[in-house]
Amino acid sequence: MGKILIIGGGAMGSAFSIPCLENNNQVTITEPYNKIFIKNLASKKKFHPSLKLNLPKKLKFKYYTKNILKEKFDLIVIALSLAGIDFIGKELKDLRIKTPLLVLTKGLKYDKKKNKILTISNLFKNNYNASNVSVLKGPCLAKELAKKNKTSVIVANKNIKIAKMIGKKISTKYYIVEFSKDIIGVEICSAIKNLYAMIIGAGIHLNTSSNLFQKSLKEMKYLIKFFKGKDETTLGLAGLGDLYVSAAGGRNSKMGYYLGKGYKFEVAKKKFMPNDTVEGEQLAREIAPFILKKTNRKRIPLMINLLKSIIYNKKLKIN
Ligand SMILES: NC(=O)c1ccc[n+]([C@@H]2O[C@H](COP(=O)([O-])OP(=O)(O)OC[C@H]3O[C@@H](n4cnc5c(N)ncnc54)[C@H](O)[C@@H]3O)[C@@H](O)[C@H]2O)c1
Structure with a gap:
């Protein structure tokens, strides 16, 4: 071929x-x-x-x-x-x-x-x-x-x-x-789902995580629109599809679990995942300066709190 x-x-x-x-x-x-x-x-x-x-x-x-x-x-x-x-x-x-x-x-x-x-x-x-x-x-x-x-x-x-x-x-x-x-929508979705997988993991219990799941999707829709992607992409394979698999298992949701348990990022990393690359962490450090300044924070409270918890090493607030 x-x-x-x-x-x-x-x-x-x-x-x-x-x-x-x-x-x-x-x-x-x-x-x-x-x-x-x-x-x-x-x-x-x-x-x-x-x-x-x-x-x-x-x-x-x-x-x-x-x-x-x-x-x-x-x-x-x-x-x-x-x-x-x-x-x-x-x-x-x-x-x-x-x-x-x-x-x-x-x-x-x-x-x-x-x-x-x-x-x-x-x-x-x-x-x-x-x-x-x-x-x-x-x-x-x-x-x-x-x-x-x-x-x-x-x-x-x-x-x-x-x-x-x-x-x-x-x-x-x-x-x-x-x-x-929609190349931009597909790329943004496939990256930010790692951060939302952490947020969903932080729910600890299924009832809480399900609520965070639907809130995450709403925030993803806002961000995709912000970056001029298409709404439908959020509900497609690169968005909702990839969010499901990342939230169900994987290093990002595992880190989210420890953040949800009340550990600060650096402590959780050292104690439980010292040799793992947590892609969501790398992304958070990369995009935080832009997201914290340029977006409407009220539309993405979960994302803002997660970014702050990682870059300032603060306890995560998800409610
Ligand atoms: N598109 C998809 O369907 C899909 C699915 C899963 C993962 N991924 C993505 O694919 C990428 C690789 O994931 P993986 O699971 O194979 O990871 P991996 O850790 O198994 O492999 C990482 C690869 O990157 C290389 N690499 C790492 N640091 C490097 C550096 N500084 N300079 C040059 N090369 C370097 C490694 O040598 C290796 O080839 C990730 O971005 C991941 O998110 C894509």
């Missing part, structure tokens, strides 16, 4: 290779950063330490060098965590790579100089001259995808034809792809 390069051999990049291979693509994975992933992906068995399975034999692994980006691919998939985005953006810019990009990474950046929140597709376009950027988001636990459990995701691009072309390359019976033109 095509030649796909996946940059990032973490849980998501590796799991994503499975439907791509099943759809008869030639898939190469490369890992620029993590020595454990490199060691495992380069081995014969390709045992993935966080997915806890052997990846398909057909999956090719190449050590990361700039040269790999110069090879001819039909699609380059970015599956690095947010911390790796500037690195790969710069590499792609320096080499003037024009291959279509598909970004799996979730998160947002704050541009201090312009006082603007940038989505990852904005960042690739504005800072790294990438012209053809699509994003793939939605409720997808990498471990479940790797076991071929039925998973639905959404690919967004203003040019829906490009999104559909990508969908054709990657979808299988168990990996179902929807499409959207």
